[in-house]
Amino acid sequence: MNDHELIRLAREALPFAYAPYSGYRVGAALLTVEGRIFQGVNVENASYGLTICAERAALAAAVAAGYSSFAVLAVASEGESEPLPCGACRQVLREFGSLRVVVAGKKEKILSFTLEDLLPYPFTFEK
Numbered sequence: 001m002n003d004h005e006l007i008r009l010a011r012e013a014l015p016f017a018y019a020p021y022s023g024y025r026v027g028a029a030l031l032t033v034e035g036r037i038f039q040g041v042n043v044e045n046a047s048y049g050l051t052i053c054a055e056r057a058a059l060a061a062a063v064a065a066g067y068s069s070f071a072v073l074a075v076a077s078e079g080e081s082e083p084l085p086c087g088a089c090r091q092v093l094r095e096f097g098s099l100r101v102v103v104a105g106k107k108e109k110i111l112s113f114t115l116e117d118l119l120p121y122p123f124t125f126e127k
């Protein structure tokens, strides 16, 4: 599964995004190390702070299916610029270790990052 195919799957989810407030739809496709793919979309709420990002929606679907090791996360939007994951999503993804993040707006250009680049100093909990 290459980056273009994974971005295509993230774009495939875009029509299912629930974004009546911002109108900014985001789709995600998360590839597990086993080769399974889980899609997610942003799910907005009238109480804005309760909105769930596409990245975390995909992650939750994967974890619910028993997966916790991830290789690549693709994120797509219909915007001009590439949709970088928000700080909350970076932290939640780091909980599960390392992965590569690829992002694309409506243009063909795909940007690629490591999660460590996006969040070099995550919060950790040690008793």
Ligand SMILES: [Zn+2]
Residues within 6 Å of the ligand: 053, 054, 055, 056, 085, 086, 087, 088, 089, 090
């Ligand atoms: Zn987010």
